[in-house]
Amino acid sequence: MTTTADRPSKPSTKAQRSAQPLEPLLEILRERASLPLEEARALPASFYTSQEIYDLEIEQIWRKSWIHVGRVEELVKPGDYISRDIAGEPLLITRTGTGEIKALSRVCAHRFMDILDGAEPAGNAESFSCPYHKWNYSLEGKLQGASYMNDNAAFQREKSEICLKSFQTSTWQGFVFVNLDPDASPLSTVMDQIEARMGNYDAADWRLVDRINWGVTAANWKLVVDNGREAYHHIGTHGESLEPLWPAHMVDFEPLETTDFFFARMFVSPEAAVGQEDGHYLNPLLLPAAPNLTPFERSNYIVAGIYPGFILVPGPDAMLTISFVPTGPDSHYLELDILAHKTALDDPDLDAKVKEYHDWLVSIQAEDAQAQLGVQRMFTSQLNLEGGPLSHLERAVWTFQRYLAKRLLAPGVRE
Ligand code: FES
Ligand SMILES: [Fe+2]
Secondary structure (H helix, E strand, O other): OOOHHHOOOOOOOOHHHHHOOHHHHHHHHHHHHOOOHHHOEOOOHHHHOOHHHHHHHHHHHHOOOOEEEEEHHHOOOOOEEEEEEEOOEEEEEEEOOOOOEEEEEOEOOOOOOEOOOOOOOEEEOOOEEOOOOOOEEOOOOEEEEOOOOOOOHHHHHHHHHOEOOEEEEEEEOOEEEEEOOOOOOOOHHHHHHHHOOOOOOOHHHEEEEEEEEEEEEOOOHHHHHHHHOOOHHHHOOOOOOOOOOOOHHHEEEOOOOOOOEEEEEEEOOOOOOOOEEOOEEOOOOOOOOOOOOOOOHHHEEEEEEEOOOEEEEEOOOOEEEEEEEEEEOOEEEEEEEEEEEHHHHHOOOHHHHHHHHHHHHHHHHHHHHHHHHHHHHHHHOOOOOOOOEOOHHHHHHHHHHHHHHHHHHOOOOOO
């Protein structure tokens, strides 16, 4: 049998839908977002293909939100850097000589070359030298050298001001975030609310031990959100994998008023549990467990979704993150990080255990990606794909519509 995963993934779903005017789509969003949960429906297919909706999302969501770009462990020494692209904005994030984490534009101030073109996407640099005409920038992004420029009076007047543009950064429990909006509210506005729900979990005590660079998948970014924010699909997509472990009906979503994030717990099934303590079934473990967790905390994995592109999944033995950014109306780029508790770093078998976790996570992500690709491929249909009713297990799909309405219908809304 040929599986959908065997087929080439081609970003070819714009088709006729992309020409749909914006206003009627926004009217549908307004109407869907105002429905109560018991009347909730999926968004029409056009929302996943429209260039106009996509452009508005980039402007109102992705260029105004805190986007996860990595861990502080990747930026320890001055000159450590990572490169990232957010909403078409090419960035490098670096540790400066004064110990600050800074997000710089990779666009050279001379004639727009990518100053990391041909360089490693992550590494350590003493300074940043543009490969085109060798203008040289300090770790802070200030121009500190340019050959054959002394005859240009404008350069002489401006050279002390020439620098790579910079953007806001912020960290929370070791996670580094960038916001392209200079007027954005602090990252803590949302993360304080997540932190209040984390109990004995503190991500500052966890270390990045593996990154799965999943790359680009030919599916609209909102399909990742929809998929990552409900466990209803455990009974289908993950019927053989996650459903026996964390059954759909045992995933508990906190009924929040806010649309800025969601918070859920996936409880282990009695059949998959490895024991019981104080009346709580205990999760099986692949990596060494974190100390100081209560039996309740060891009975479930938290799933905290911070819109638009960050899902934090702390569990007793591993803290996972799913991070994604759109790369077009019908594609996105995705990475999965595995963090182990710092006390687990002493385990002589940690590498082998992380490898086992890695392989398991890849198999789960392959199931999710297959579902996202399978949905996106259907959008070539000429039928009027209106969207069906949602289950109460898809509560966060419904709250996501309310988030979209808040961001897309009220230009200027920031968080
Ligand atoms: S474009 Fe960078 S030095 Fe010319
Ligand atoms: Fe899934």
